[in-house]
Each structure stands twice: as C-alpha cells, then as structure tokens.
Amino acid sequence: MAKYVYKFSEGNRNMRELLGGKGANLAEMTLAGMPVPQGFTVTTEACTRYYDDKRTIAPEIQEEILANLAWLEEHTGKKFGDPSNPLLVSVRSGARASMPGMMDTILNLGLNDTVVEGFAAFTGNPRFAYDSYRRFIQMFSDVVMELSKKRFEEIIDDVKEKKGVKQDVELDTEDMKDLVARFKAFYKQEKGVDFPQDPKEQLMEAVRAVFRSWDNPRANVYRRMNEIPYSWGTAVNVQSMVFGNSGNTSGTGVAFTRNPATGEKALFGEYLINAQGEDVVAGVRTPSPISALKEEMPAVYDEFVEIANRLEKHYKDMQDMEFTIENGKLYMLQTRNGKRTAAAALKIAVDLVDEGEITEEEAVLRVEPNQLDALLHPTFDPDALAKAAVIGKGLAASPGAAAGRVVFTAEDAKVWAEKGEKVILVRLETSPEDIEGMQVAQGILTVRGGMTSHAAVVARGMGTCCVSGCGEISVDYADKSFTLGGKVYKEGDWISLNGSTGEIFQGAIATVPANPNSGDFGRLMGWADKFRRMRVYTNADNPRDAAQARAFGAQGIGLCRTEHMFFEGDRIKAIREMIVSEDVDSRKKALAKLLPYQQSDFEGIYEAMEGCPVVIRFLDPPLHEFLPTQEDDIVELAGEMNVSVERLKDIIEGLHEFNPMMGHRGCRLSVSYPEIAEMQTTAVIQAALNVQKKHPEWHMIPEIMIPLVGEVKELKYVKDVVVSTADAIIAAAGIEMKYMVGTMIEIPRAALTADEVAREAEFFSFGTNDLTQMTFGFSRDDAGKFLNYYYDTKIYESDPFAHLDQTGVGKLVSMAVELGRKTRPDISLGICGEHGGDPTSVEFCNKVGLDYVSCSPFRVPIARLAAAQASLKQKG
C-alpha cells in the first residue's frame, strides 16, 4: 500500500519530490540531530491523489494522518484536545520548489474553548493562551474557511477603539477573551455553524486547505512564471508547536548564513523577543539584528551559529533558516537554500569554490542563468529612486532603467539625440518604421501592446529598457504631449522608466550602469565557457548590436536579419518600389538601389565581428510589412515609379493576404523573384571580399541562410541562384573564398523531410518561433486572445513562444537533427529562435545535440551559463 505520511525521522534531504522542500529539510535536520520540534509530512502524492479523487482526502490517507498524530502525541507526551496537557501543532505547506502564493501557515492548531483554558493554566499565562486562540481562529477562518481577513481586523479595531488604545499589546486577557467571543460569533454568522471545536476536524480541514491552495489563482500565476508543473502538488507539514511568544526568554527569527543581497560571508538576519513568526512579518515591532542575540542570549546564539555553520557545510550553500526560542531553548523550524540577488549568487558561488567547499562545476550549476539579466542592464541609483514619484505602470517589457526627455516620433528622437539629448520614445505602439528612433532612445514607452508586441520584442533585442501597454496614458500626437494620472507631459519633459518592473516615474532618476565583467562574473563565466559544449552566437543585424554581443561573449552571429536594414532612410522607398514592380526590369532597378546599402551594412557587421562566423538570412517577412499605408507615401511612391495613384493602390490591394504569416514570404520571394536572391548574394559576397582584403588575417567564410524552406527543391532552386551569383563574383575578384548555404528549419515539412533538405543545406538553423506557430497552428499575433483561457484551464502551463515545447515542437527538432545528420554527418546545427536565450530551451538544444544557440545580445551571457549547466547536467 502506498505510504502517504512520513515522520520527520523517516525522511531525508533526497526525498524533496515526495516530502516537498520544507519536509525534506526538516527530516534532514532531524537526522543530523538538530533541535527540531517533531512532526510529520503528508506527501505531495497525497495532494495529487486529492485532486484525482475530485478534491477529497481519501479515508486511508485520513487514517494515516491520524495514526501519525497518535505517534506525535506519544512522542511529545502531550495530547490533542487534552486541556491538561494539550498538543498544539502548526500546519504548513511545502512544495518541491519554494512557492509563494499558496497557503502558508496555520499556528496553534488544536486550541478550542476548553483546551484554551487548560493551556492558560498549563503555561500560567492566560493572556498568551487567549491571544494564541484568537490568532488561531483568525488564521483558520481566513486561510481555511476563506472568510474576510478585513472583518477580523475591523473587530480588533473596534475593541481597541472602545478601550481607547492603539496597540494590540495594550489589550489584556479579558480583551482577548472578548475577541475570541466576537470572532466565534462572526464565524457562526458567516458559516452558519460553530467554530470547529474538534482538533482532529481542525487538522483535516487545514490539510485540505493546503491542498486546495495549490490551485489558487496566485499559486497558478507564480507557477506559470516559474515553470513549476501543476502536476507536482504540495506536501503538508504538521509540526508540534513551540512558542516564541511565551515570555522574555522566548523569541523567533530568520537568518541567512551569508548576506543575500551582497553575498558577503557573515550571518545575516533578525529576531524578535517574545513573538511568534507572524509578528516579524507584520512589522509592528522592529526586530533586532541577529548579532544582538549574542549579547541577549549568548548560549543560544552560539548554538545557533554552530548549527548555521553545520547546515551551510552540510548543504554546501547559503542557508535561509527560521528558528524559535522557547524559554531559552533553541528550535530550528526550517532551513533551505536562500534566495539571493544575482550579485550575491555570483559571489557566493565563487567564494564557496575559493573556500574549497564546492567545485567549479558545482559553482556553475549554482547560479540561475535568468538571474544574470539583472546584471546586464543599467539600474536606478537606489538613493535617487527612493525620492522618485511613480506616476504609472505598464508591462515590464524589456529590463533596465532609463531616464530621458519625452519625444513622440522616431524622427524627433533622432533630432534630439543628435543634439546629445537622452530621450524616451513615447508611442501608441511602434512599427518597423520606428526602428531608428528606437535605436537612439534610452527607453521606450507604449500605450498599447503586450510582452510580445513589436516594441517589446525589438527593445529586448536591442537591450533597451521598455515599458509597454500602459493603457492609462492618453497621447496627443498633434500637441506632442501625453496625459497620465491627470498630469500633462510635453515633448522635452523628463521621465524615467524601469523596464524590469514596468514603473514610470516623473523626472530624471540617476542610473547606475551595468558592470557585467566584474570579478566574480568574469570568473564564473570563464568556468562556464570551459564546461559548455555548445557555442553561443547572437542575433544581430547592425554593428552596434554585434559589438554589444561580442562584449557579452558571443562567438558569432547566428541570425543576421536583412529586412530591418530596409526600414532606414531612403531604403524603404527602394524596397517599396521593388515590391510593387510588375516586371523584372523595374524590380532589378529598385534592387540596384538597395545593393550598396546592404553591402555596406554587411561590411560594418563583418568588421564588428572581427572574422567570427556571421549567418546572414535572406529577406523573410511578408511584403505587406513594407507597403505604404499613408496616402502621402502612396502618392510619393506613385510619382517616383511613374504610375498613377489608382494603379498603385490596385497593386497594393492585390498584395493583400488573408494570412500573411503563411503567405508570400521567405524563400518564396526568391522563387518568384530570383533577382532578390541575386542582389542579396552580391551584397554578402562583395562585402566579405572587401573585408577579407582589408583583414587578410581573418578567415572569412560567408554563410547564407535561406528562410522558410519546406521542400528541398525549393532550397535547391534558390541555392542555385546564390551559387551561380557568388561563384561569378568570387572568380572575378580573383580571391579564394569559401562560402556556405544553409536553411532555416521553421516549417514542419522541412523538419519532417530534413534528410532530403540536408542534401542541399550545409547548415540548419532552427527557427523555433515560426516552427512553434506552425506546429501549434496558432499565430503569435493572435494567440494572445485565447491563450489566457488556456492558462486558466491549465491546458498550457507556459508560453510555448518563451519555452520550447519539447513534446511537440521538440519532436520535430529531434527528428530533423537525426535525419539531417544521417544525410550529412558534418552538418552544422543551431537554433536562432527566441528560445535560443531561454535556459530550459538551451538545455533541450544541448540534449538533442545542436552545435550552437543564437540569441539576442543581452541574452548571450545567460545562454553561455545555461549551455554550461546543460553540459554538466547531461554528463552528471
């Protein structure tokens, strides 16, 4: 028969999956002989069973709980519900991973109208006993029975007001009794029954409430953000109470073995004398620093330091501990690896290596890659921030802090920036035409658009701070002003943005630049680079981003998009002319205008990458993205092309697509108009030749990537155009130069037929953004409208665009890897979708054997660390 309940003395730290983190560590401390109030853990499997059984606790599990309760009575020599020597317990949730949002703690469970009297006699402290009882009623009613917390506070306020006092501590025993009576009356009024007097009933309700809280909205949101599967469930810990509030030789506190903000090696924490845990949290009294305990209770302090040191040595990591002192005796209530800032994480990992406690490999595994993000962007100066006024809040679309003067158009952004001014670009929403303005801005603020809006995606790519979707703002473009919170901000006014929180501030807040190459960071990344198998490339399409990525350690460019380049200056006119051309000659004429731009762009990027590999992707997006929509743009274009405005409008209308994502784009453009591929090949090869001449020491091998291939013949057709164009140019230049032609794998059919595609492709780069769209059959632009329903119903637990869907999309990737290598064993394999910068996806890429991941510049350090962790995990 399955075992659903474990005594603390029956478990150990390795049973985290079954007992939850808290339970496993309580067991481990018990095993190590530390002073832990005894108790037992109801397992995560019992929680899963609870949901399988339509939210009921099976009778056999209830029996097992009661059997363990009987053991606990025996062990403590106390008795549940016995007024003469009552056993009181705490009930706390404890999932595998620490998880705020769930029901946390119920203390003093076991009290009832008779027990409280015995308890008062037993402790010789009636006020304490009745205070404990009213607290219990309050907690139980709130978290178990879901009664309004606020009403209880109102009752307390009422009692205090009548008595004419302000503080809870000023209430005496009779007041507490009064509160108990009023609380119980309120409970009965709301629930229609008396407050439960049977301690066993109280216990079972509490366990049920913990299980239920696993599925509450806050827990669900937290889980989704942190990738915790719904299927895990939570454990429940039932522990005999010790009382930090039983007098002046009692107390409670929390402490870390090292400073969680800086990583400094020194005990860090605080405690309160004569208090229970919730008092520390409530913040009514100011706790003392842990160091003060040395004076106040030297023996207890020494014992605690000794235990803390043992725990850190034991777990080989910084510990976050809860303790209670009851009448001068120390009890450990919890220990766990402590949460810490990114900087602290780095310092602790590096220090532990220097202290000989962990290996370099272990250190690399200790730092959460996503945490590094905080170290890569500017932050606000904390002193300046403290004085700043928040005026609004949007979505935290791209991290970092920025201050600048408000501008409303990309044009104005450029004008102000050229004058040396810092600007914040404020738009209803951004479009590709705003790229240049976005590049010069310190930060971007939009009224519309979510986390995957154009502004958000582009800003993250550039590492620029962005707050999106602040719907409270009303923009008046004509007046060059916006209104927020009733106040008008005009062009030139200073505002500040925190892209990591979504906050918008009035005025300029000083920022502190990131220093990602500081000592600890550098050492840890050095180890990471030593252990990782995969290379880390970047997605960049201009020299600025390329240089930024190099500084962050990128070993090449895995995706250089060529379409963004087309939005700058006069280029957009030429590309529009190309698109609306109705014959080859006029198309070639327009392309000829674009050639010099593309070539010099590529030269700039090659220079910035100093001979590292650069994979250039040919024109990809649906053409309608480039088309003019404004009447005056259309008139201008018609004039330049010498066609009537009506004719041009007809052409534009003819280019309309029902589903542009699945329309005339990617290599389909080069199949229809091979002259596009000719022009782009010319630009790539000519640029590479020029750079090679200037830098004979670099070994230039241009890599050309054909997008949206679904069939080998389609790739071959475009490749033939590339090869004949490239060979002619190279021959004419009289220089030896190799080049490679490969493809994106982003259409399901390409993955399914990868053995055929590999006959022509010298490399594959998995475009997992599009591959995810096609495999799931939903468009990223539209999915926002229904994905929330999917999260609510737990059909999806994470955004498949943020984390690679390993079951479906991953299957296609694995197939393509296997099939591709079968045809061409030395084929180069990488990923260039946004998943390339996501740690769990990077781990998957390592597992299936990709050669590199490519991500936006600001994700490069994250990907380097994630790749190292993946290698180490796979070895381990």
Next chain:
Amino acid sequence: MAKYVYKFSEGNRNMRELLGGKGANLAEMTLAGMPVPQGFTVTTEACTRYYDDKRTIAPEIQEEILANLAWLEEHTGKKFGDPSNPLLVSVRSGARASMPGMMDTILNLGLNDTVVEGFAAFTGNPRFAYDSYRRFIQMFSDVVMELSKKRFEEIIDDVKEKKGVKQDVELDTEDMKDLVARFKAFYKQEKGVDFPQDPKEQLMEAVRAVFRSWDNPRANVYRRMNEIPYSWGTAVNVQSMVFGNSGNTSGTGVAFTRNPATGEKALFGEYLINAQGEDVVAGVRTPSPISALKEEMPAVYDEFVEIANRLEKHYKDMQDMEFTIENGKLYMLQTRNGKRTAAAALKIAVDLVDEGEITEEEAVLRVEPNQLDALLHPTFDPDALAKAAVIGKGLAASPGAAAGRVVFTAEDAKVWAEKGEKVILVRLETSPEDIEGMQVAQGILTVRGGMTSHAAVVARGMGTCCVSGCGEISVDYADKSFTLGGKVYKEGDWISLNGSTGEIFQGAIATVPANPNSGDFGRLMGWADKFRRMRVYTNADNPRDAAQARAFGAQGIGLCRTEHMFFEGDRIKAIREMIVSEDVDSRKKALAKLLPYQQSDFEGIYEAMEGCPVVIRFLDPPLHEFLPTQEDDIVELAGEMNVSVERLKDIIEGLHEFNPMMGHRGCRLSVSYPEIAEMQTTAVIQAALNVQKKHPEWHMIPEIMIPLVGEVKELKYVKDVVVSTADAIIAAAGIEMKYMVGTMIEIPRAALTADEVAREAEFFSFGTNDLTQMTFGFSRDDAGKFLNYYYDTKIYESDPFAHLDQTGVGKLVSMAVELGRKTRPDISLGICGEHGGDPTSVEFCNKVGLDYVSCSPFRVPIARLAAAQASLKQKG
C-alpha cells in the same frame, strides 16, 4: 557500362519504364513476329542523362545511337545518305505514359539534296520524293529548329496563288522543287546556315529536340494535370520509314479494337489510301471507315483483323493501333491500350470479364476512378449542344451541365426557384451568405475566383455545376444585368454552363441527367465494394447532400460541419449575437436561439442517413467569417443587442485577427466559451434521442468531433464539457445510448503527440486540408499568388491540396496512425479532408491503414473504386 539504346528486338512490354510505352510495345510486337518496320529506342535514362549533362547528349550515347543506326542499315539493306538506296527514318517521342504536348513525330529523316534525287529515281515517283523532302524540311524546321510554322504555310500559299490552284495535291514535281528551294532559303535566312545535309546530324538534332520537348510548357502543363513526374523523361524511337503515300496500294490508318466512345465490341477506325499519317490528322481528305478496307484490300484487312485480335488478347485490353500499308504490305507502327470514355471504360471492363479474358479484380483495376465523375453529372444533349453558341469561357470549377435563368443574388435565386424556375446564379464572387441561393441554383457563374474559390469548393461539394473566374464578364448589380462579349444579359435571360469545360452558352441547352446506376456501372461498383477494405463516408451537412451521398453508396457521414447551418435565415443573426457577446449570459442567450435550429438540422440528417454513422464536427471556422461587414447589418445587430453602433464596431474591430487561419477557432472557441460545446452537445444528443425513439430499429451512436486539437489537455477539457452535458441529457431521457468523442488531426502537433491525444480521442479524422496548410506553412487562400512560380520551376509538380503530399504530410499521418493505435488499438481512423475523394490519396490512406475515407457526395463512387483498387494493388 549503361546501355542507352535498345533495338526493338531487344525489348519487351515490361520495359515500359526504360523504353517508354511506344518503344516497349514496338518491341513486344516485334517479339510476337508482327510486321513492324525495324528500328531502335533511345531510353528514358538517356533523356534524364541529357538534362543531368546540362542539355547535351553525351558522346558515348551518340556513339551508341550511331552503332544502332549502322545495324539498322545492315538489317534493312539500305544506307543513311546513300542516294542509290537511302535509309529514311521516323523519329518519335515515347514517354512511359502517353503524353500529348511533346514533340510528336519527324518523318522522312535522312533526305537531303542528293538523296532526294536518288529517292525519286528509286521510287520512280519524283513528285512523291520532293513532296517528302519539303515535308521533312517543314517538320524539321518547325519542331527541331523552332522556326515559325506559319511562315512555311505562307510560302505554300504563295506558290499556290501564283499557280492559281487551291489544293496541295494540285502542285506538281516542279512546284515541289520550288517549295524545297524556297524553304531552304527561308531556313538559311533565319538560321544563318544551310539546311543540314548530313543525315546523321539531322538524326542527332531530332533526338535532342525530342529530349528538349520533354520540358516545353505544354508538356509541363499536361504532366502537372496528369501527375506525371518530371523525373521520368521520354524515350526516342527511331524507326525505318515505310510509305503509305507511295501509290494507290499504299495507305495509312488508325483503329481501335472496340469503340472508344461506347465500348461496343467491333473494330473501329479509319484510313486513307496513298497518304502519310499527318494527312489523316490534317483533315484535308476524308478518311474511309476501316470496314471499307475489307473491300479495297481484303488480304491486308484480314491480316490486320487477325493482328488486332491477337493484340487485344495479348494485352487483354482494347488496343489503339497505327498502321501503314506500303505497296500492299501491312506494317504495324504502334499499339497501345486505347483511351476511352468513362462509359466505354465500364463496358469494356465488364465485357472482358464476361468474355473470360480478365477477372473481376482486373476489371476493377481497369477503370480510372476520376473518369467516373463524367457519369455522375448531367450532360448537354449532344444535338442541342451542336447548335449552341459559346459566349465566353471561365474555369471548369465544378463539373456538369446546367441551363437556367440569370439571377444576381442569393435572395433572387430563392424567389425564382420558389416559383419553379431554373436559375443560374451570377456573382462577382460568392460568400458563405450565398449558400441558400447556391443550393437552389442549377449552376453558378462567378467573375472572380479560382478552382479553390468559395464558389468552386462549395459547388463541388454540392455537385452543382460551376464556372468560376470568368473575368470578361462585367456585372452591374444595380441594373441586374451583366455584359459579356458586348452583349447584355438581364435577370431572367436564359444561359447554359458547362462546368466540365468552363464554357458559357447563350440560351437554354437541353441536358441529359446522369444515370450512374446503369448496368455496367452497378456491376463494376459491386465488384469494387467486394474488394475494398476501407469504408467510404461522405462530407455532408444537410439532408439533401446526405441523401445524394447515400444514393451514391456512402456508408456514413465522416464530416458534418456545423457552421454552414448558421448562415441560413435568422440563424446568422443569432450567431453574430453570440460572437459579439461580452459575457457568458448574453452568449448563452444567443446560443439558446441557435439550439432548436441545430437540433432539427441534426434530426434531418440522422433521418436521411437511416442509422448510418454520422460524425458531427463542432464549430470550427474563424469567427470573423460570421461577422457583419455591412453598415445596415451592424446597425440592426446593435439594435437587437441593445448596444450602441460604435460599441459594436469596437467589438468587431477587436475580433480582427492577423492570421485568422491560425487564430481563435476550432476547439479554441469551446475552451474560451464552453457554453458553445454545451449547446452543440445538447443539439446532437437530443436529436439522436428523438430519432432513436422514432426508429427503434436503428442503433444510434452519435459521434462528436472536436476540431483543431493540438494538445491532449485541450481535447480533454472540451470532452469533459461534452461528456457531462451528454450524460445528463441521456440520463434524463431514460434511454440507453452510447456516444463517441473524437478529434480531427489537422494540427501538426496533434499528429506528433497522437499517442497522448488518443488517450482521450475515441477516433481520429485526418483533416488534411488544414494539416497541409500547417505542414507546408502556407495558407490556401494566399498560396495562389506564388504556387504558379513553384509549378513553373518544378519545385512542386502537383497541388498539395488536391493530392496528399505523401512525403511530408503523409509522414505526419503515418506517425499519428502508429502512435494512435499504440495507445488505443481499436481507435477508429479516417480522413475527411478533400483528399478523401482523390484516388492517389485514397491509395495512400489504404496503405497507412485508415478505416475509412470521407469525401463530398459526388466523389463517393470515385472513392469506392479508388479504395478497391488500393486494396487490390496492396494485395498484388
């Protein structure tokens, strides 16, 4: 070393792949000792090699051709280029499958300025010799050198005019010499060199021209229409000439062993005395029926009849033969299985079984399933058709013939139809709102839209004649008239349509109804049903189509769409109200209005299907398809819903999707709005219960199909809604009733995770339309814009929406079949995409082990036959 040339005496009928059809049959006749002018075949592999070698004939192949030529000289005792005893040859293409569009024939090759004189002396017929020479120059210049045919005709006309004669036969030897001289002069003027005098050069050029013609536009179009792979290549047959034009005991003709129009067992054909093959084609002289040869040359006739009988017995099929008589001696130039009408195909197959020549299995394999289509639709009365005037031509969008009076709106169509009038609905294009009008129309004519436009797809589904995309028409809706060819047609005017050819006729042409259940048809289909393993279902969503499909032999409904029902009458208002509802209550209110409609629709369909299985698919399309776009519709809806017009417009705008195909549709609707699934479940189950009560002898098992599933949890979520709704209704009814819940497999991810999906799905139905779109990553609505480039460049050789892509999409289907059966061995598997009615796709479905195919009613007989052939081929 590869052998690229085979003498006729070295081959046989089984070498069709290498020698082409013509070459293999010439070899077979040679083997059987029949009188065949000898020669040799250059293989299809030589053609493939020609393209591999960048359109050149490799030296070793040229040598092999010349070696065989030397053998032919020896064999015939004649010599190439020898004036005293010249060898002349014909050069003809011959692919594996008979293929019009390629270069056909060059006769008399080997003639030059000196050989012609010797040939004149040798034959004693100088006019014949020079006539042969000028014909050769003409043919060679045209087909080999691609000079303008027209110019040669002009030269002949000029000579005739000068001489004052009208017929070619009135030209004498000197005129022929004159023509030769003028032709040669024209050739030199155009090509800059003399007409080639070296017969070997002539031969090599001719072979090259045949190879080249494999890639000409007409051949490519024909191949695409007939699914002939480009990779096959064509063979070239070089045969010594015999002359049907060498006097009055010579002649040439073609004959079939049975009547290719009716299938009647009697020699059928015609011949011309003193003529070459091209004269028969040219139609200048009227040929005699083959029976006349019995009088004219009894011995030759008897020999021919004997050979014809032997050939038919040998090939066990009706033969199409070419023959030439040279000076009283019969030569066979070709035999092949003859092309025939659908009716003849049926009769011949059935007769051959009755004659004991072939088995029933062989008979079933003899009839091309697609041919049956011609027997399922009305046709024009041939006599009436002969007198009719074609006034325009569009695309042959849906087969059949129809006559009716012109109407311009669906409303008018209904009004006229209710008065008992036959109507042709003429529209710029149709939309879902026109469904009712389309249903009552005899035929549909649209100005815009291709073979996959709404009009075409819906008409084919209904079996209604449709001509689409006739751009010459200009419609004036206001005036209720259209203009075509300068003539105005008003509402009420009669026109006729031929949906099999795209022709539009003035006036009413009498039609002959189809009689698909006539004797031969019935017998053959009976055999087919005996041999097939797969069941054949139909796609139908109204009782009319259901009854039609039953009449055609459908065993159930594999896809009953529920959305079409929503366009009729007031229903569209209710569905619009449902879509724009912003809360559950108003959505439920709108759904409640739809429930009675849906339920009675389902009852009607269940009645029509008489207890056969009916798979009902829940609401699938993007909601925007239902949204009002006209101002007055919006105003009306706003009034009904009691919201402002502005508010409603905002809601409608908010429902806009960038890629509706990949948007909020399918089961995503039921995940967001479970009340839709509740309403539809109620309608299905309630209808089934009512019908079951009325017909206790039927065993009703409703099947509910959830569309667009990509993840098992999504299916489970909707299935849970269905099950709880259905179980409650069934329990309340107090009747025992089983029902099934299954899913479409139309999203790649569903196929990839079919093992998981099968945990919840009791059946899979492959929706290969959407699956093709997602797997290829292109939208059917938009692909038209670039697919032509793909055909031109031979990247695709057939439309993946017409024929299932077995390499890519097929791989997903096979995977899903395997994975689905692994989880649920008894899972029911079918296909309901349009591929379900396509014979090659049906064969694939049989191979991967599907249980049934479902197709539109008019494809049911085709699918039945195709399924039988697939079973037989798989066994064989």
